[in-house]
Amino acid sequence: MTKSSNLNELRNALEKIRQEDYPEIPQELIEELLTIEFENQDDRVEAAKKVLKAIDEYLAETEL
Numbered sequence: 495m496t497k498s499s500n501l502n503e504l505r506n507a508l509e510k511i512r513q514e515d516y517p518e519i520p521q522e523l524i525e526e527l528l529t530i531e532f533e534n535q536d537d538r539v540e541a542a543k544k545v546l547k548a549i550d551e552y553l554a555e556t557e558l
Contacts, residue, residue: 501528501532504528505525505528508524508528509521509524512524520552523548523549523552526548527545527548527549530544530545530548531545
């Protein structure tokens with residue numbers, strides 16, 4: 495399998511889980527987190543920092 499194929503399979507699995515169990519989480523957020531993880535595979539610390547930042551930004555935007 496290619497990286498693209500693996501990424502698409504993971505994307506599809508995450509989307510199914512999101513739809514069934516966490517529909518309140520936007521698809522765009524999941525896609526952003528997946529992209530961050532994919533682009534930072536070789537630097538787990540950087541990936542974690544960017545994921546936390548993306549989640550913090552999402553939460554800040556959605557707070558009332």
